[in-house]
Amino acid sequence: MAQSTHTPEVSKYGQPAPIARLFGWFMIAALGAFLINNVLIVAYEMPTAMGFLSDGFSLNGMVTPAIYLIAFIIAAYYVLTNPDNALRYDAAKLHRFNTFVVRAMFWSVFFVGLADAIVAFMRVENIFVAWLGEEQARAFGRSAFVAPYVHMPMIALGIVVAMFTRTLGFTWLALLIVAAELLIVLSRFIFSYEQAFMGDLVRYWYAALFLFASAYTLYEEGHVRVDLIYAGLNNRKKGSVNAIGTVLCGLTTAWVILIVGMAGKTSMINAPIRTFEVSQAGFAGMYIKYQMAVFIGLFAITMLIQFVSYYFDAVADRRDEPGRREISPVSH
Incomplete structure (x- = not known):
């Protein structure tokens, strides 16, 4: 890191x-x-x-x-x-936009995760039937109802909150995952209570943490690099290597994910979204499986944008332009 x-x-x-x-x-x-x-x-x-x-x-x-x-x-x-x-100006502009997108996604998965977990709990325990009656309770059992009327408002709220905050939320999301895991342990071994939606919430947040943090990790040079040769290069040669690697490996990989994942209605990203696909747990689980397919697309999108920003910085390094960011490893 x-x-x-x-x-x-x-x-x-x-x-x-x-x-x-x-x-x-x-x-x-x-x-x-x-x-x-x-x-x-x-x-x-x-x-x-x-x-x-x-x-x-x-x-x-x-x-x-x-x-x-x-x-x-x-x-x-x-x-x-x-x-x-300047190349670095364009790079910074793209990075700022990407940072906002990632921040909005963090707040969205936070609100959606909490809201859907509450809905799933009330659905499993038949609370909706007591409060709203059979007909309305059945509506909360359909993903075609939950997605537009529960998830979408939470996503909109997440975007609004992202406009007024500056934290990316990765640390908090990691803490939420630990808290959700702890809740499973306590409820299972102390209260003998466990439902499928509890595990779904952990997987949902963990997928978001892994995929959404990748673009910012690239910005901070945090991805694993075999740099036996790279470490000994000067800044100009490092810029050349980074620019070529970005085009041949980074951008290519992002485009492959997007093209394959969105290749028609039956593709791995589009198909779950069209049907608001849910997990095999069904009624007892959270209705967020389709969003985890979206995460794959968002991962490729944010990585592609960040790779373009990285490419601009790399070319600027190759041209020995001023303003280079100095990155140093975290001390242990």
């Missing part, structure tokens, strides 16, 4: 780097277009990117490539109209 020991002020202006900046912002544009098209293809049955060929250049078939074209034009316009923006 690593921590940032010194974060210098990042100047907005620096040496022009049009090729590197175009490449990076085209990656972001392609990501945005890909996600928009995925929604259109899955929810509204629009043709895929190559559908305009099989559809004989129909209007519907042109929507997908048009979205990509518009996204690339916007990215090119931003780069060409701001030619003096």
